[in-house]
Amino acid sequence: LRRRIAAAPDRGPLIAPGVYDAMGAAAAEAAGFEAAYLSGASIAYSRLGGPDLGLIALPELVETVALIRERTDLPLVVDADNGFGNALNVRRTLRRLERAGASAVQLEDQSFPKRCGHLADKSLIEPAEMVGKIRAAVDSRQDPDLTLIIRTDAVAVEGFDAAMARAEAYLEAGADVLFVEAPQDEAQLAAVPRRFAGRVPTLANMVEGGRTPNRTAQALGELGFSIVIFPGGLARAVVQTMQAYFASLRQHGSNAPFRERMLDFQGINDFVRTPEVLAWAARFEGQPDAGEAHAPESDAGAEPAAREVWERHVVERDAEGNELLYVDRHLAHEGSFHAFGKLAGRDLPVARPDLTLLIADHYAPTRGRDRPIADPEVARVSRLLEENAARFGLDLIGLQDPRQGIVHVVGPELGFTLPGLTIVCGDSHTSTHGAFGAVAFGIGASEVAHVLATQCLWQRRPKPMRVRFVGQPRASVGAKDLVLAMIAQIGADGGSGHALEYVGSAVERLSMAGRMTLCNLSIESGARFGLIAPDATTFAYVTGRPLAPRGALLERALADWRGLASDPDAPFAAEVTVEVDGLGPMVTWGTSPEQAAPVAGRVPDPASLPTAARREAAAKALAYMDLQPGQALDGLAIDRVFIGSCTNARLEDLREAAAAIGGRRAQVPALVSPGSRAVKRAAEREGLDAVFRAAGFEWADSGCSMCVGMNGDLVPPGARCASTANRNFPGRQGPGSRTHLVSPAMAALAAVLESPAVVLLRGNVDTDQIIPARFLRKPREGTAGYAPYLFADLDDAPAGLRGEERGDGCDGEEAGGEAAPEILIAGRNFGCGSSREGAVYALVDAGYRAVVAESFGDIFRANAARNGLLCVQLAPEEVGALAAAAAEAPAARLTVDLPAQSVAAPGLAAYHFAIDGFSKKLLRAGYDELDLTLSLAGAIADFSAAAEAARPWLRPETTGAMGPLARVRRSQVALGRNGALVGPFFEELDYRPTPIGALSLRRRRELSLDVEVYEIKLGEAFLMSSLFTASEVALARLGLAALTPRGGACDVVVGGLGLGYTAQAVLQAPEVASLLVVEALEPVIDWHREGLLPLGRELCADPRCRFVAGDFFALAAGAEGFDPTAPGRRVDAVLVDIDHTPDFLLDTGHADFYRPAGLTRLAAHLRPGGVFGLWSNAPPEPAFTARLADVFATAWAEPVRFANPLQAGREVTQTVYLARTAAEAAPGTAQGTAQGTA
Structure with missing residues (x-):
């Protein structure tokens, strides 16, 4: 719900x-x-x-x-x-x-x-x-x-x-x-x-x-x-129908006149499922009297396997239909720290430490395991896992453990997973373990705590659904293809409320790795879990595992497990048949696993889908994925490849992917993250790592990695990734990323550039011919970019060359729906002429990934390398041979192999080309030059540390400079007429996505003023700037001066931390005993604590100052006040350091807080004689002062005037509004003092 x-x-x-x-x-x-x-x-x-x-x-x-x-x-x-x-x-x-x-x-x-x-x-x-x-x-x-x-x-x-x-x-x-x-x-x-x-x-x-x-x-x-x-609509409709029915019956003495508005006898029995209930009851006719006691039968032939396993584990039932289920195995990871906190808070032990296994996987780095974890939050949760293991006496497989890996890979490897068990984990893909005939499902943090404390869970039993795969799939079709076909058929919610049981010859032929893939994706159909009844394949896999039973105990276990087979006649609440005859490899085209089709097919038209919800979802998905109805899936340009995750990262999956490579080499960045360290060692013994490395794939460590965009394993915005993971939701692999779920073999094939070619065998095609200069005035925006203008004025252009013929953007498809060639064959001196990079942009935007020519303009070649366009220079006769082959068979695919530096066409020997090492590195990594530098952050940090150790004065802290080495994101510095630098030069110190948008912290140098400015932006809008702090300082000084003298120290609350100037001014007053700063944007607090803002260290070092992350206005409206450690505590001053406009203060549709009722609630948090203050970016507004006076004993406005240095010293007037509650002391004294100070 x-x-x-x-x-x-x-x-x-x-x-x-x-x-x-x-x-x-x-x-x-x-x-x-x-x-x-x-x-x-x-x-x-x-x-x-x-x-x-x-x-x-x-x-x-x-x-x-x-x-x-x-x-x-x-x-x-x-x-x-x-x-x-x-x-x-x-x-x-x-x-x-x-x-x-x-x-x-x-x-x-x-x-x-x-x-x-x-x-x-x-x-x-x-x-x-x-x-x-x-x-x-x-x-x-x-x-x-x-x-x-x-x-x-x-x-x-x-x-x-x-x-x-x-x-x-x-x-x-x-x-x-x-x-x-x-x-x-x-x-x-x-x-x-x-x-x-x-x-x-x-x-x-x-x-x-x-x-x-x-x-x-x-x-x-x-x-x-x-x-x-x-x-109430149903009740009113029923009452009216009752009245009409009874009136008719009384008038006619018969139901006949009303019969068309009634169900007949069979209809009502079908509605209440009478035949189904009778069929169920018939199975028990002739059974012993219910009062006699009988031992449970080991033969489960009359029940689905899931129902038998579930029934074995029911401890108790309540009157409402809930069942207390005993848990045999519990797996937990770094993300389970909330659950351990619940136990610690109630001083509870773990009930059965021997049944819980902790595994580090969700936050596991896939690179640099020998170095400390750089991300402080990742390091913290990893450390918490170790601390909780020690505190509660639990077994832990940590990052350095040779058994480490993804939790749903390691459990089966160790034999921790066995048939007939109940298995839970705080991860939705726990359904993976259903491949062993286990009831396995994901749970939330509260349920994790429940299992830790009791080894049980209250659950409602899901209804059984049988999924039968009928027919013989092709040899190239694996378990991932089967389950994607099923989800595409029944929908992402087709299994909701059910436990899926997979049957059919296609399932029986699957290996255990395939079965785990099948059950893993059960959750993507909305099912509670998926299960395959155990058989000889299961028993062979389990036997000999480290934690599996042995000897006589194994024989007893096998006898029991054989009894879990599902009877073909067992009753199911629902059944689904998936026809797999002729089924080919599958690929998702949308943003849900249900949006999948054979790779040889086309993107469906949303109008053809069966329900309005799926039609609407498909239309949104196509917009996000930048695809069109009818577009061919085969040949879709892929920018990244990921082989990993709990779905497809086992040894069998890696073998399948390596075999599919077939000696070819990757033309896009490709990452392989084995499912466990054991899988990685086994793959290396078989030489699979050498196959991947030779093909240009990155061979990484085990972890959840790019499946969830963890630890920097991200797909760039707008890029397409062929992924063996389990979810293709928007942004899952990185903001704006586009994920296509495929099998391991399909992912490996997606990394090789094979494409037809367009031939433009002319010499001296210059940048003006590539894109006419008039189009360079236009912004490069949207998915099309400069593609529509490519070769716009070229005479006698061959078909498929111009950008307008190739569809929108670099989607690799022509307007007619066929895959557009990604290789251009040209003559000598291609790209000569001006230095404009727009020529490269136009080719890239139109979907070209390589240009083969006799020679290139030097600037064009350099621009191309930095934008991901490969320039292949060959001898004239070699270019001619490739052009002839492409002309003779336009659909024939050329293979461009960057690692091997070769080009091949059907019937021709491979031609080798030269490329400088730096350009090759850029192209193989899929980076532009800046991205490549950023990817070396670890090496840069190591170098910096060594240099600063040798020369301490290089450290910013020792020279008074602010903040760490920052990434220069954009520079707008110009040279003035007098030779001086003018304009702002700025660097982005940090960037954080938040629920309200992207928040960034920038340090800007106003070169013409010789002033350093700190700014916080929300998207492109400015939130605050250190250039204008007069009103913030005035708010603190005037507010404290307005307090009614009462003797002793005072307590202050500041709403809004911002850049810290109000808080700093408050702390400069010796009479302040405590300062509580409430800030809604947690990154702002982090920036102060990390020293990225100039006042941060000063504020954090002052023992009187505390930060609270929260909504100031919501806390002010509540009865408990601002301090979570002291509910109801009143204070002497509440100062709101937030930029207010008069419209905001007076527009009651936007600022209910500033209506009398809101101000009254705020005043209740002040002590007698306490002061409320805020500042506005405009001159005084009498109407708001009057509103304050209606609530407080006194209220007044103080103008604050200062010169704007960015506008030739133009005077700016802002306002500090102050209001005071009634006090026992004589009124007016403090106010007069405050006004004199102002």
Whole structure:
């Protein structure tokens, strides 16, 4: 349910019709709805025949949920009213509903007894009490996927603004979804999702005849709502149908006139599944009396294998259908540190240390294992794994352990994974272990803690689904192709709520490596896990593994495991047949594993897909992947290759990839990360590493690596990667990366440049002919770049040469849909003329990757190497032979082998060419010159350390310079008429992606002023600059001067750390005892602590100063205040160091905080005589001063004037606003002092 809600911006809002019993839920599921809403009002209508006035109790609600769960697994949103009491009641309500099978629980802030949200005369509890109830719900939640929907009914009681303020507080308390009940007009309705856009999903409630304007789900989705409920519609429709039916029956004495509106006898029995239930019961006819005790049978022939394994591990069941499942094996990795923190916080030991194995894999560097981990966060979590292993007495396979590898590769290698077990891990691809006939699934951090502490988990049993692969696939087709074909057939949610059991001759012929690949990707179909019943192949793999049973114990185990075979007649809730006759290798074309097709096929037209959701998703995926419907997949230009991950990094996978290379060499960067160190050693013994290295592949260490874009193993923005991993989600392998999932053999083949050629056998084709100068005024933008202008004016150009004929951008396809040639054969002196790099841009943008010619212009050749275009210079007769071969057979592929420095065509001997070492390195790495330098960061750091050790004065810290050696990202320095340097020169010190956009820290040198400036930017917008600090300093000095003297030291809160000038000015006052700085952007705090900002070390060294990462405005609106270590603590001054505009302060649609209600809540955090202050970037605004005066005892504005050095000293006026609470001391004294100081 969480995933569907999160997908609302792309798929449209989740529509949840109201239901009140199992029959309604089943009908909603049959109609294709993705969730249902269990309305408290409808239960009252149907069970009591009464109104929605708080008459339904918790037992009735839990019973209804449990009955619905017996009939359907449709995600269920449960209306729990006000939680039936205080925080203790909320805890009990949440846990009972969770165990009964609720997918989401809705709580509201009405007092008891509650009533329908669209009725009058409601009453509410206080916001603080509701915040406590929400926190109790968050703390009580045991399933991390349970969604908390928090509703406020304040619109009708306190007004819309108060409702929004409550919603803000509820969000801070932990709401997963916000539900503002009964907006009264279009403006209010639209304001709700706009206010919380990008922060939390919002829910809209459509009640026919209620207080809110009724709109379609589509229209509400366009406003920004993620969920739309229609809670009472079914009840109203049913009541009207009842009335019509009874009126007809009474009038006619027969059902005949109403029959067309009714199901017949067979129809109702089919709907309630009578034949299925009877068939199930028939299997048990003649069995012994239920009262007799019988030992469990070892023969599981009547059940699916998954059901038999599951049943063996059930410790206990509750009345709501939950089962306490015993866990045989638990695997954990660096990402499990949250779970260990939960145990430590409650002083709990690990129940069974012998059943948990820790393995370092998720953050494992794939290079430089002999050096300390450079990334401090990666180093920290790696260190935590070691500390937790020691603290709790657990076995650890660390980074230097010869057994180290990806957790789902190492477990089977060691024999830790065995048939018939239950296996869990905090990783979704734990389903890999199902290949052994084990029930294996991924769990969240809370569940990891649960397993550590108890060795058990509460679970709901998934329904069994049989997936049968029918037919004989081609020899080139592997397990990855089979499972991608299945997911493409049933969809990414086709297995939702099910456990998949794979059968068929194609499955039986798979090796264990293939079976692990098949089960690994089960999760990508939405299934809970996948399983293959164990057989002789399984037993042969397990026998002899280090942790597997031996001798007589093995014989007993084998006898037991043979009993896990699935009977062909076993009942399944669903069955899927996948035809594999003639199936070829598969490749994904979109951003979900379901978007896959044979590599010999074409990108489908989204209009041809079966559902609206898949059509919409496909259209978005094609836009992201820069592909077109009908485009050929074979020959698609690939920029990167990754062979690795828990899906395809075993020895068999590496053998398959090495065999596919067949002596050819890579023309794009290619990375091989073996699944474990054992796999790597075995591959090296077989010489596979030599095959990869000779082909130009990088041979790395084991880890999750490029599968998740870890430790610098990234795909550049816009680049295509042929990957053997398991997910092709947008940005998974790096921001803007485009992933195509393939088998290992397909990935290896993608690294070799083989392409038809276009022939332009002319001499002296200059840069003006390549791209006319007039087009260079245009920006190089979009996917096409300069491609449309390539050879635009060339007379008699051969077909397929011009950019306009080759489609959009460098997608390697002509406008007609066929693969466009990537090799150009030219005459002598190609690229002569001007130095313009636009000629190279045009060729690259149009998809050319190599130019073969008799000679080149020198500048053109240099530009080409730096932009990834290979220039191959051959003798005239060799160029002529290649041109003739290409003309004779236009579709024939030439092979350009950069490592071997050769070019070959069918029927011709390979021709060798020369290339300088530096250009070759650039082209083989896929870098431009700057990227290559950046890739040497480790070597640069080593050199720098050695140099500074020999000459300490080279260290920036010893000369007073600020910050580390920085990357010069862009320079705009010019030479003035007098010979002086003018304009800004800047370097980017750090760059961080955040939920609100990319945040960057820059140090800029204003050369004309001889001034160094620090700036923080959000995207391209400036957030703050050290060039304008007068108002920040004035805010601190005026604010402290305005305090009513009370004797002793004072405590101050500053909202917004920024560049630190307000905080520094506060700390300069000796009377300040403590300073708490609240900053919403964590990177800003990091930059101060790391010394990247000039005031950072000074602030961090002062023991009076503490930083808190959080939303200042949300903390100000809450009852507990700003200090998480001292809830409710009041302070002497609150100063907001945030750039305000008058519009922001006065526009109540954007700044509810600065309305009287918000200011009143803030004033409550001040002691008597305390001061609130903020600064604005404009002259004083009397209207805002008056608003402050309405809330505080006194308020005034102080203008701050200074000269702008960037505008010839032009005077700038800004404003510091101050307000003071009432004090026992005589008023006005401090204010007069403050004004005199100003």
